[in-house]
Amino acid sequence: MSSMNITHTLMAKSMGVNSHHELVAFMRSDCHVCRSEGFEALASIQLGHGEHTIIAKLYVVDIDQLDADTVGLSHAAFAKLKLKGGESVKVTHAPVVNSLSSLRAKIFNQPFSEIDLIEIVGDIAKGHYNDIEISSFVTACGGDRLSIDEITWLTNAMVKVGEQLDWGTTPVLDKHCVGGLPGNRTTPIVVSIVAANGLLIPKTSSRAITSPAGTADTMEILTRVDLDLCRLRQVVKSTGASLAWGGSVKLSPVDDVLIRVEKVLDLDSEGQLIASVLSKKIAAGSTHVLIDIPTGASAKVRTVDAAENLSRQLIEVGKRLNLKVETIITDGNEPVGQGIGAGLEARDVLKVLKGEGDAPENLKERALTLAGLLLEMGNKADKGQGKILATNTLDTGKAWQKFMEICLSQGGLKQLDNTAHTYSFEAQYKGVIKQVDNRKLARLAKLAGAPASSVAGVDWKVRLGQTVEKGQSILDIHAETKGELNYAYEYLVANEDIVIIGE
Amino acid sequence: MSSMNITHTLMAKSMGVNSHHELVAFMRSDCHVCRSEGFEALASIQLGHGEHTIIAKLYVVDIDQLDADTVGLSHAAFAKLKLKGGESVKVTHAPVVNSLSSLRAKIFNQPFSEIDLIEIVGDIAKGHYNDIEISSFVTACGGDRLSIDEITWLTNAMVKVGEQLDWGTTPVLDKHCVGGLPGNRTTPIVVSIVAANGLLIPKTSSRAITSPAGTADTMEILTRVDLDLCRLRQVVKSTGASLAWGGSVKLSPVDDVLIRVEKVLDLDSEGQLIASVLSKKIAAGSTHVLIDIPTGASAKVRTVDAAENLSRQLIEVGKRLNLKVETIITDGNEPVGQGIGAGLEARDVLKVLKGEGDAPENLKERALTLAGLLLEMGNKADKGQGKILATNTLDTGKAWQKFMEICLSQGGLKQLDNTAHTYSFEAQYKGVIKQVDNRKLARLAKLAGAPASSVAGVDWKVRLGQTVEKGQSILDIHAETKGELNYAYEYLVANEDIVIIGE
Known part of the structure; x- marks a missing residue:
C-alpha cells in the first residue's frame, strides 16, 4: 500500500481538548489535505511525527477555528506523537487494520486463534482501534462467547503488550477484590499483615473508575502512591511490600482501554473480567493471588452460582498461565467498614491498624480472613491457622509498624484531614x-x-x-x-x- | 430520578466542528458544572433547550479555549437543539437509557422481543445511543444472530421511527440493488421504462456512502434531486415517477446511523442488510420491489449460495410486512456500463436512453431485464414477456421522453460537462x-x-x-x-x- 499513501504535511497544534485516551484530530474543511484525500468528519487518519505514528478520528472544523495548513490535536494525540507544538506532522489515510478481519470472523462464530488475539490486543495497544471497533470487540467477546482457551490467550496477550515485573523470587503474593462493594478497603490492612510476616506482597492498585474510591485513592490520603518502576522496586526491596498506584507502571495497558468501553456499555462479561484481573496480576509478577468475590443482590456478582462459576474459571486460567489462584466468596449484601470515599476509608483503615476501640469490626474481620488465607498460601501458617496468625500480627501492632514502614518508604505518612x-x-x-x-x-x-x-x-x-x-x-x-x-x-x-x- | 438531576444552565456556542451525526459538547475543565457534577471527558451529558433534548459526548477543554459559563457544541448538536447562538441550555447528567438492558440481554443470548427493538430503534433515533453503544448493537445483531422474527421487528421499528409515504394506490413499484458493483447505474433507465408504461414508481435513491457514486449523485448531474416531500409528491403526481435523493425525505433515519457504524466495522450482516433495504422501501410507500443481487468474487455478495439465502429472507420478511419482494441474482464479476463516477455514469445513462450506437450494451441489457421484471410485477406484461415490452419502450424513445419529463418536473435537464x-x-x-x-x-x-x-x-x-x-x-x-x-x-x-x- 506504500505508494498509494501520498504524504501530506501539516503544522501540529494542540486544541486544548481532553478526550481521555481518544485520539482526535481537527482539520479545516478547506484544507488541501481534506480535499485531495477525500477526508470527511469521523474518518480515521494516520498522523506521523518522527518514529511515532497514531491513528486518530477526524473532526472537520470551520475555517475560522484553525489556521490554514494546521492540524489540531487532542491532548492524548499530542502526547502520543511526543509533540511540543509547532512541529510538522505527516498526514495519510489510515492503513487497513488487518486484525479486524478476525474480529469479523468471531462475530460470525469463528473462534479466535491465539495469534488473532495477539494481533488484536497489539493493535488496541497501539491505538489502532477506534471506539466503535473496541466496542465491537468487547461485544463479540461478551455473553460467555470466549472459551477457556480464548480467555487464556487474551489474558496472555494483554500481559505481553505491557510492562512485566519480575521479583526474582517466589512466592510473590497478591490479592484482588471483584469490586462492587462500598467501603471494603481491606487491602492496606491485608498487605501490612502479610508483609509483617516476611512474605513478599508488592501491591499496585487502581484509582476509582466508577466507584467512589479505589485503593490508590485511599492510600493517596496517607502517602505518595505515584511511584515509577524504579522507585516501586526500592520500596518493595526495603519493606517487602508496596501500596502504590498501578497506573504509572503500565501493566496490561489494554485492560484500561477495554474497561473504559465496558463501563459505557455497563457490560460485565466473565471472559473479559478474568483476563482483566489475571493479566494485571501476572504482569505485576505475582505467583499466588487470592481473589475476593463479594456476592449479593446489589454487588457485582449477584448469586453464589455465578460466583462459583467465575471462581472455577479464574482458577483454571490462572493454572494455565502459572499463577496459583485461590478465591473466597464473601458476603456482598452491605458495605464493609463505615467510610465510603477516600478520606473516610483511610480513617477506618487507620483505626483497624492502630487497634482503636471504635474500629469497624466487619472491616477488621474481613481483612483478617483474607490475610489469614494469604499467610496459608505463602506457607506461613497451616491450613486453617492463618487467621490466628493474622490476628496476632494485628493485635501486637506489627501490622501497624509495617504499614508505617511502607508509607515512609513511599514518601512519608500524611495526617488525615476530614474536615467537611x-x-x-x-x-x-x-x-x-x-x-x-x-x-x-x-x-x-x-x-x-x-x-x-x-x-x-x-x-x-x-x-x-x-x-x-x-x-x-x-x-x-x-x-x-x-x-x-x-x-x-x-x-x-x-x-x-x-x-x-x-x- | 427527576430530583437528582439538578439543572445547571450554560450559554450555548457553536464550536464550528463538523462531527457528522455525532453530538459533541465542549466544557471548560474549571466550569462549575463539570466540577459539581463530576463530569469527565467522554461522559454522556444531557443538554436541553426548550422542548429539545439531546445526549452528547463531552470533551473537556482548557480554559483558554472557551469563555466561562459557556458550553461549546458541534454542528450536529447545535442543529438538533434548534439553536441560533447565545441561548442558554440546561445541562444535566444523561439519564439511564433503559433499552440498553435488552441489548445486554441479547449479548447474553436472549432474543430481542418486538418491544425491545421498538425501544432500541427509538432511542437511536433520538440520538440517545453513542457510537460505542450503536457499535455494540450492530455487533450483537451480527453474524446471523437475528431470527426472521427479529429482522421483521427491526425492519418495522425502523420504518415507524421516520416519515412514511402513502401514495393512496397500488401497485407502487420500486427497485433496489444490493450494491458492490461499479457503474451499474440501471435505475434511471429502469424507472423511465416502467413509468412510460403507466406504472407508479416514485424512486428515491441514496448518495454514495463508500462507493464512487450513488444514483442520487448521478442524477444530480442531470437535474435537481434534493426535493422536499411536497415537491416530491408533485413530481410523482405529474409524471408517475421520480428520481430524487432520499436524504431530505427522512425515510428510516436510523438506517443511516447504523450504516455509518457498519462501514467503520466493514461488517455486512444479513439481518441488518435486510432491515436496511426493506425499511427504506416500506417507508417510501412501495408495494412491489425488485431486488437485484449482483454476485461475484469481488461483489458484495460473493457466492450464489449466499445470494439465494439472502433472497429467501428478503422475500419472507417482505411478505410479513405486506411488501411483495422479487429478487434477481445477476452477474457481479465486472462493472456494468463504462463509466464509474457520477458524470461518466450519467453519460452512459443518456446514451442508453437516447439509443446511441456506442451505448454500453451490458448496461442496456441489464436495465431491460430489470424493467421487464417490474413490468410483469405491475401486470403490464405476462410472465416472460416483460423484457420485450421494455425493449420496445426504450427503442421507440418513450423511455427517453419519460426521463426528460421527470427531469423537467424535478427542475430541468442539465447539460453534461465531463471536462477532466x-x-x-x-x-x-x-x-x-x-x-x-x-x-x-x-x-x-x-x-x-x-x-x-x-x-x-x-x-x-x-x-x-x-x-x-x-x-x-x-x-x-x-x-x-x-x-x-x-x-x-x-x-x-x-x-x-x-x-x-x-x-
Whole structure:
C-alpha cells in the first residue's frame, strides 16, 4: 500500500481538548489535505511525527477555528506523537487494520486463534482501534462467547503488550477484590499483615473508575502512591511490600482501554473480567493471588452460582498461565467498614491498624480472613491457622509498624484531614435495617464529590439486622462544598429506598 | 430520578466542528458544572433547550479555549437543539437509557422481543445511543444472530421511527440493488421504462456512502434531486415517477446511523442488510420491489449460495410486512456500463436512453431485464414477456421522453460537462481480460476524486473475455485536478492486479 499513501504535511497544534485516551484530530474543511484525500468528519487518519505514528478520528472544523495548513490535536494525540507544538506532522489515510478481519470472523462464530488475539490486543495497544471497533470487540467477546482457551490467550496477550515485573523470587503474593462493594478497603490492612510476616506482597492498585474510591485513592490520603518502576522496586526491596498506584507502571495497558468501553456499555462479561484481573496480576509478577468475590443482590456478582462459576474459571486460567489462584466468596449484601470515599476509608483503615476501640469490626474481620488465607498460601501458617496468625500480627501492632514502614518508604505518612460539610440522615421510626442498596450508596458518595474530593463520601453507621431508634443516625453525607452536600441530599430524598427499615 | 438531576444552565456556542451525526459538547475543565457534577471527558451529558433534548459526548477543554459559563457544541448538536447562538441550555447528567438492558440481554443470548427493538430503534433515533453503544448493537445483531422474527421487528421499528409515504394506490413499484458493483447505474433507465408504461414508481435513491457514486449523485448531474416531500409528491403526481435523493425525505433515519457504524466495522450482516433495504422501501410507500443481487468474487455478495439465502429472507420478511419482494441474482464479476463516477455514469445513462450506437450494451441489457421484471410485477406484461415490452419502450424513445419529463418536473435537464484531466492505462501485451477487481476499481475512481468531484472517475473500456492488443486502452482515469490524477495513477501502478490479462 506504500505508494498509494501520498504524504501530506501539516503544522501540529494542540486544541486544548481532553478526550481521555481518544485520539482526535481537527482539520479545516478547506484544507488541501481534506480535499485531495477525500477526508470527511469521523474518518480515521494516520498522523506521523518522527518514529511515532497514531491513528486518530477526524473532526472537520470551520475555517475560522484553525489556521490554514494546521492540524489540531487532542491532548492524548499530542502526547502520543511526543509533540511540543509547532512541529510538522505527516498526514495519510489510515492503513487497513488487518486484525479486524478476525474480529469479523468471531462475530460470525469463528473462534479466535491465539495469534488473532495477539494481533488484536497489539493493535488496541497501539491505538489502532477506534471506539466503535473496541466496542465491537468487547461485544463479540461478551455473553460467555470466549472459551477457556480464548480467555487464556487474551489474558496472555494483554500481559505481553505491557510492562512485566519480575521479583526474582517466589512466592510473590497478591490479592484482588471483584469490586462492587462500598467501603471494603481491606487491602492496606491485608498487605501490612502479610508483609509483617516476611512474605513478599508488592501491591499496585487502581484509582476509582466508577466507584467512589479505589485503593490508590485511599492510600493517596496517607502517602505518595505515584511511584515509577524504579522507585516501586526500592520500596518493595526495603519493606517487602508496596501500596502504590498501578497506573504509572503500565501493566496490561489494554485492560484500561477495554474497561473504559465496558463501563459505557455497563457490560460485565466473565471472559473479559478474568483476563482483566489475571493479566494485571501476572504482569505485576505475582505467583499466588487470592481473589475476593463479594456476592449479593446489589454487588457485582449477584448469586453464589455465578460466583462459583467465575471462581472455577479464574482458577483454571490462572493454572494455565502459572499463577496459583485461590478465591473466597464473601458476603456482598452491605458495605464493609463505615467510610465510603477516600478520606473516610483511610480513617477506618487507620483505626483497624492502630487497634482503636471504635474500629469497624466487619472491616477488621474481613481483612483478617483474607490475610489469614494469604499467610496459608505463602506457607506461613497451616491450613486453617492463618487467621490466628493474622490476628496476632494485628493485635501486637506489627501490622501497624509495617504499614508505617511502607508509607515512609513511599514518601512519608500524611495526617488525615476530614474536615467537611456534613448532613446526618436519621431513622424516621424505630425498626430493623432490612436492606441496603450498595449501588445507590456508592452513587450517593459520588454525588457528594467522591472521588474528586478526598473528604467527600458517606459514613455508613449501621449494619444489616441492627435495630435503630427513631432519630438515630443511619448515615452521614460528607462534602467539600455546600453545593455538593445539597446535591447529594436531594438524591437521598428522592431515593429513600437506599436503606429499608422494617419491623 | 427527576430530583437528582439538578439543572445547571450554560450559554450555548457553536464550536464550528463538523462531527457528522455525532453530538459533541465542549466544557471548560474549571466550569462549575463539570466540577459539581463530576463530569469527565467522554461522559454522556444531557443538554436541553426548550422542548429539545439531546445526549452528547463531552470533551473537556482548557480554559483558554472557551469563555466561562459557556458550553461549546458541534454542528450536529447545535442543529438538533434548534439553536441560533447565545441561548442558554440546561445541562444535566444523561439519564439511564433503559433499552440498553435488552441489548445486554441479547449479548447474553436472549432474543430481542418486538418491544425491545421498538425501544432500541427509538432511542437511536433520538440520538440517545453513542457510537460505542450503536457499535455494540450492530455487533450483537451480527453474524446471523437475528431470527426472521427479529429482522421483521427491526425492519418495522425502523420504518415507524421516520416519515412514511402513502401514495393512496397500488401497485407502487420500486427497485433496489444490493450494491458492490461499479457503474451499474440501471435505475434511471429502469424507472423511465416502467413509468412510460403507466406504472407508479416514485424512486428515491441514496448518495454514495463508500462507493464512487450513488444514483442520487448521478442524477444530480442531470437535474435537481434534493426535493422536499411536497415537491416530491408533485413530481410523482405529474409524471408517475421520480428520481430524487432520499436524504431530505427522512425515510428510516436510523438506517443511516447504523450504516455509518457498519462501514467503520466493514461488517455486512444479513439481518441488518435486510432491515436496511426493506425499511427504506416500506417507508417510501412501495408495494412491489425488485431486488437485484449482483454476485461475484469481488461483489458484495460473493457466492450464489449466499445470494439465494439472502433472497429467501428478503422475500419472507417482505411478505410479513405486506411488501411483495422479487429478487434477481445477476452477474457481479465486472462493472456494468463504462463509466464509474457520477458524470461518466450519467453519460452512459443518456446514451442508453437516447439509443446511441456506442451505448454500453451490458448496461442496456441489464436495465431491460430489470424493467421487464417490474413490468410483469405491475401486470403490464405476462410472465416472460416483460423484457420485450421494455425493449420496445426504450427503442421507440418513450423511455427517453419519460426521463426528460421527470427531469423537467424535478427542475430541468442539465447539460453534461465531463471536462477532466485524463490518463489512459494501456495493455502491456496482447491477451484476454481474465479478471477485474471491482473493489479496487471503485477505490481507483474514489482516489481520482469521486464522488466529491462529479467529473472524476474511471472509464472502463473492456469486458471480461475480450481480447486486447498491446497498447489498447483498458481504462481511463478522469480527475478534476492534476494532483488527484497523479494520486489515482500511483495507486494504479501499485495495484496492477486490478485487471488480469491472460492467454
